[in-house]
Amino acid sequence: MALWPFSKKKDEESQEAPAAPVTEVVETTPLGEDFETPDPLHDAVDGARGPFDANSVSMDDFDFSDFSAGILDLGSMQIPLPMRSEVQVEMGPEGPRLLHIVTEYGRITPVAFAAPRTAGQWREACRDIAEGMRADGLDVTVERGPWGREVVGRAGDAVVRMIGVDGPRWLLRMTLAGPADRADNMAALGREVVARTFVVRGNEPFPPGNSLPIQLPEALANQVRNAMEHKDQWVPQVAEMEEQRRAQAAAAAEQAAEAPAADVPERSAFDEMKAQAESEGESK
16 A cells, blocks of 8 residues: 655646655554654655645645645645545534544544644554553554554444644644444545645644644534524434433443343444544543
8 A cells, every 4th residue: 555646736847756655564563562662753844745834835835636626724734635525513512522524434533733842742642542442442453554653443343543643843633433344445545634734833832732723614614603503403402312322322231241241242333432532632
């Protein structure tokens, strides 16, 4: 598997060849075996692939038209949307909670964080993410992707993969979630999105670990405003669905205590991984 090559628009004038494909070597590492070895340093300014630092590199210099039909500009992140994808905003009672890019293979949840100047924040986060997933009953492995560690959780017919990259005073994390039979395609597409994303850190002081603020495009912002104006209609429905989910989980847990664990799962695999991804996004 190789990342698709792409080049700068100016390369066409200078007759320079596009960047060579980057061969992806994935090595499954047993959980907890090694969280000390540093990941490869990522060059977000002069590297052959992103994520790029928008303070030093302009997206206008690149041509992603073979991959994307449009750019999702969130202020702190500029993300080329894959063909046949759409954007969804997940709402909570107090407003937007998470933003998802929904694709044919699953969904991508991007978050950018403030970070110190020194690298290694993602390596430290991987340990906590992996331990949290394992505590929630997921089968967890750490795989080595193009940027280093990727934390992968599996439960039943669903897979969640977290990819992180350290940049200049920022950390980009993308959570990929989808069905197990499309997990390889989801991983490949997610890495393509990471390789083309630009992070706009700016010069504002943000405590390390805080998520960088996002600004929704006008069309999405209008949808959010409309949803909040009518939240008295849908918030009770969401609360009722959540209560039903908890009741089902409690019933499943009670049955599991009376039957062999292999026969009765403790909870919905997809719900478990969704909840884990959301809690990670809120806690960071």
